[in-house]
Amino acid sequence: MVVRKLSTTRSILLFEGADKAAYWRRFAMLLTLSVVIATMGLLRNSGAVVIAAMLVAPLMTPILGVAAAMVMGWLKRAVTLALTVCLAAIVCVMMAWFLVYVADVPRGILIPDQVLARTDPGTEDLIVALAAGVAGAYVQINKSELSLLPGAAIGVSLVPPLSASGILLYFDEPAEAYEAGLLFATNLGAIILSACAVYLVYAARSVVFSKGKRKLNFTASVFVAIAFLVVVVLQLGKSTYNRYLETRTEAQLADAIRAWAYPVSVEIIRIDVNAQRKRAEVWLVVDLPAEAQFKVSSIAGLLPPKLRETPLVGVLEEELGPGYLAIIRYQPRIGAQIILGTENVQQAPDVTEITEDE
Known part of the structure; x- marks a missing residue:
C-alpha cells in the first residue's frame, strides 16, 4: 500500500483554507439550511427530504479535521474543532426546537415515524458510523473518489438526530430526545476513530510512531476518544438489549392475546x-x-x-x-x-x- 505524503493529511487538517472567516460563514449557512430541511422533513415524515438534509450538512468536514489533528499530534487543534462540533450540535438542537415552536405544531399529535426512527440507536448504528467514517476519510485522501462522498454522507446521520432531539424536546419527550442525541454521539465517536485509522494507514504513520510530544498527544487524544466511545457503546448495548427484550415481549404478548381471544x-x-x-x-x-x-x-x-x-x-x-x-x-x-x-x-x-x- 502506498504511503501518502504528510501534506495530504495537513490539507485535511487545515480544511478552512486561507480565509477561515469565509469558511465558517459558509459552514453556518449550510448548517442552518440543513437543520431547516431536516426538521421540516421529519415533521412531514418524508425520508427523501431528510436525505436531502444529510447531503447539505457540513459537519463531516470538521469531524474529519478532528481525526486529522489527532493523528498529527496537534492536540489544541483537535480540542478546538471538537468543541466547535459540539457547540454546532447544541445550536442545531435549539434551532430545531425553535422551528417547531414557530410553526406552532400542536403537542397533542402523534410524533412522526421519521422522528421516532432516530430514537432507537443500537450497535448496528455504530457499525454503520465506523464504515461511513472510513469512507469519508478515504474520499478525503483519494480526491478521484469524490463520487463516493454523497454515499458516505447518507450512510451516517449527523443533523437529522439533532433535529429529532429538538423536536422531541418540544413534544416534552426528554428521554426520547436523549436517545436521538445518543445516535449523534455514536456517529461522532465512530467517525473520528475510524478516520484516524485510515489516516494512519495512508498518510501519517511516521509522525505518530515517532518519538516526542506528537506521539504523546496522539496517544492521549485516542485514549479520550476510545473512552468516549466506550461510554457510548455501553449505552448502545443497553438500548440494544432493551430493544431485543421489547421485541420478544411484543411477540409473546401477541400470541397471548390470540390465545385469549x-x-x-x-x-x-x-x-x-x-x-x-x-x-x-x-x-x-x-x-x-x-x-x-x-x-x-x-x-x-x-x-x-x-x-x-x-x-x-x-x-x-x-x-x-x-x-x-x-x-x-x-x-x-x-x-x-x-x-x-x-x-x-x-x-x-x-x-x-x-x-x-x-
Whole structure:
C-alpha cells in the first residue's frame, strides 16, 4: 500500500483554507439550511427530504479535521474543532426546537415515524458510523473518489438526530430526545476513530510512531476518544438489549392475546412495549357476531362470551408483570361472511386465516 505524503493529511487538517472567516460563514449557512430541511422533513415524515438534509450538512468536514489533528499530534487543534462540533450540535438542537415552536405544531399529535426512527440507536448504528467514517476519510485522501462522498454522507446521520432531539424536546419527550442525541454521539465517536485509522494507514504513520510530544498527544487524544466511545457503546448495548427484550415481549404478548381471544377473530393493529419506561400500548379490532348489529346493548354486552370470561387486563398483567402502564385501544366491528345471492350469513373467518389463504 502506498504511503501518502504528510501534506495530504495537513490539507485535511487545515480544511478552512486561507480565509477561515469565509469558511465558517459558509459552514453556518449550510448548517442552518440543513437543520431547516431536516426538521421540516421529519415533521412531514418524508425520508427523501431528510436525505436531502444529510447531503447539505457540513459537519463531516470538521469531524474529519478532528481525526486529522489527532493523528498529527496537534492536540489544541483537535480540542478546538471538537468543541466547535459540539457547540454546532447544541445550536442545531435549539434551532430545531425553535422551528417547531414557530410553526406552532400542536403537542397533542402523534410524533412522526421519521422522528421516532432516530430514537432507537443500537450497535448496528455504530457499525454503520465506523464504515461511513472510513469512507469519508478515504474520499478525503483519494480526491478521484469524490463520487463516493454523497454515499458516505447518507450512510451516517449527523443533523437529522439533532433535529429529532429538538423536536422531541418540544413534544416534552426528554428521554426520547436523549436517545436521538445518543445516535449523534455514536456517529461522532465512530467517525473520528475510524478516520484516524485510515489516516494512519495512508498518510501519517511516521509522525505518530515517532518519538516526542506528537506521539504523546496522539496517544492521549485516542485514549479520550476510545473512552468516549466506550461510554457510548455501553449505552448502545443497553438500548440494544432493551430493544431485543421489547421485541420478544411484543411477540409473546401477541400470541397471548390470540390465545385469549380464540376462537373470536381479533386483529392486532399495534403492540408497542417500552421496557425502560414500563409502558405498553395495545390496539385491537374485535369482530362482533353478525347478529350484533340487530341488538341494542352496550359494547360489553355485544362482545362474545369468550372475551368476557377473562379480562384482557389479566392477560397483559400475566405477560408484562405488575407496574406497567397499559394503554388499550380496541374497536368493535361487525364480522360476517355472506354467500351472495342467498340468505346464508355466517360468522366471518379469523383475520389471520384470510391472510394465510392469500
